Amino acid sequence: MLNEIFMTVPDHRVTGRCTYALSDLLTIALLTYICGGEDYVDMSEFAYYRARDFGLIADRPDRSPSPDTFERLMSAVDPDEIERCLVEHGRKFLDTLAEKQVVIDGKKLRGTSPKQHGSKGDYIMNAYVSENHIVVGQQRLKDKENEIVAIPQLLEKLDIEGATISIDAIGTQINIAQNILDRKAHYFLAVKDNQGALNEQVIDAFRYNKPTDSASQMDADHGRIEIRDCRILKADTIEDKDVLARWPGLKTLVEVTSSVDYGDHTATAVRRYISDEDYPKAAYFNMLARGHWSIENQLHWNLDVTFLEDACRARKGYASLNLSTIRKLAMQVIKEHVDKSSLKKRRFKASLSNDYLTDMLLKAKF
Structure with a gap:
């Protein structure tokens, strides 16, 4: 059944006052996003014109849910239950996180924080498997x-044994590194000025020592050419041994110089990382550095540009978080349907053809 993924979501609505099954409404919301819809009105329109083609709300042929119905639903459903559906769908394609790179990064839901409300808005911390383009967990927070x-709260939700956890500089904390090691995983952490002493020592290590290995x-893509040169050093090249001793299990220092040729100009950036892994090849760490940015390029960019998440103004109750989770689930469904079209074009095709949409759902194991 198409709506089976949402069947286990508890329905706390008042018995006898609800016209439509909760799982049907959630499935309509998902299909609306897959087909290029953006808001509650689009969900209502999809329900009226196409839901019955997929066996949804078929027991009420004389009525269709209104936009207000979807607004009340998304505001009230427990976001942990919708997140569980997202994670369980990902597990159909990924049984374990061992030997995978799990990227941790936060994204602001911009539409939830208009200036006139005086709110900083919601952030969602995402755990994203770079190799499979799958979200395996998320954590809501009120402030960056x-x-x-x-x-640590997000990591607690995941079985990360054997995985490599990569986090931007804000997560480069001694206790977080220790937490990852305690969970029998590896860390790959960005180093910036927030860790001043460590950052200076890593810069000096590469300035005064010859790399043990390098790779390019x-x-x-998209009219630009990027070259990433990666160099690695043993962590014991850090001169200040007190700084070295603070970081549990630290084995490797990584420096990546990225040069992007846009045609009319070139942009260069140097990024540095620390890792507890002592793999001797720079190409491996170059791959991790590229994978670390996949959450920005593959997840956050698509949510903003393809799904227009930043334009969403849903603020009531849990709506912003629930809608974001359903967008991620829609994205995973679309990405599983591999063809030469962009995600935007695949959504357009799904809006035109029930056969194309059905094939997409079958490949996504719905």
């Missing part, structure tokens, strides 16, 4: 400064 608290990788 709380990421340091939210990261080139990518061409």
Whole structure:
């Protein structure tokens, strides 16, 4: 059954006052996003014109849910239950996180924080498997400064044994590194000015020591050419041994210089990382550095550009979080249907053809 993924979501609505099954409404919301819809009105329109083609709300042929119905639903459903559906769907394609790179990064739901409300808005901390483009967990927080608290909470939800956890500089904290090691996983952490002493020592290590290995990788996409040169050093090249001793299990220092040729100009950036792994090949760490940015390029960019998440103004109750989770589930469904079309074009095709949409759902194991 198409709506089976939402069957286990508890329905706390008043018995006898609800016209439509909860699982049907959630499935309609998902299909609306897959087909290029953006808001509650689009969900209502999809329900009226196409839901019965997929066996949804078929027991009420004389009525269709209104936009208000979807607004009340998304505001009230427990976001942990919708997140569980997202994670369980990902597990159909990924049984274990061992030997995978799990990227942790936060994204602000911009539409939830208009200036006139005086709110900083919601952030969602995502755990994203870079190799499979699958979200395996998320954690809601009210302020970006709380990421340091939210990261261990998110990691606690995941079985990360054997995985490599990569986090941007805000998560480069001694206790987080120790937490990852205690969970029998590896860390790959960005180093910036928030860790001043460590950052200076890593810069000096590469300035005064010859790398133990180096590797270069080139990518061409969207009219630009990017070259990433990676160099690695043993962690014991850090001169200040007190700084070295603070970081549990630290084995490797990584420096990546990225040069992006846009045709009319070139942009260069240097990024540095620390890792508890002592793999001797720079190409491996170059791959991790590229994978670390996949959450920005593959997840956050698509949510904003393809699904227009930043334009969403849903603020009531749990709506912003629930809608974001359903967008991620829609994205996973679309990405499983591999063809030469972009995600945007695949959504357009799904809006035109029931056969195309059905094939997409079958490949996504619905």
